[in-house]
Amino acid sequence: MQKPSEILEQVQRIASDMQSKVSDVIRNSPAHEIEKNVRTMMNQGFQKMDLVTREEFELQNKVLAKTREKLEALEAKVAALEKTQ
Known part of the structure; x- marks a missing residue:
């Protein structure tokens, strides 16, 4: 019979392996390319909107x-x- 600590170590090892494999699958899947393309399109859209950064906004807020x-x-x-006159 295994000790609880040994079982916990096995569960942690299995979870770590699964996380690593899932990360590899996502990194090598088309989903990664789609995410990259969506980010690029969003950045281009934001640039066309002439938005300001948070730092610029905060600075203007202080000036105001x-x-x-x-x-x-x-x-x-x-x-x-006016009262004295």
Whole structure:
């Protein structure tokens, strides 16, 4: 009778072998080429859409926040000046 640790090792070895074989099959199958072609087509489509990167978006978001702060400060100054007149 096998020990539980030996059974667990066998199951792990079988699972590892199966994972390796499935990876090999997928890597060598037409599905891999289809995925590559779909990615290429999507990238070309995204480039035509003139999208921005996350970094560019975040940078513009920060610039906008600073501009809003300055605008609010200027509005407060104008309001204070209008009250004194």
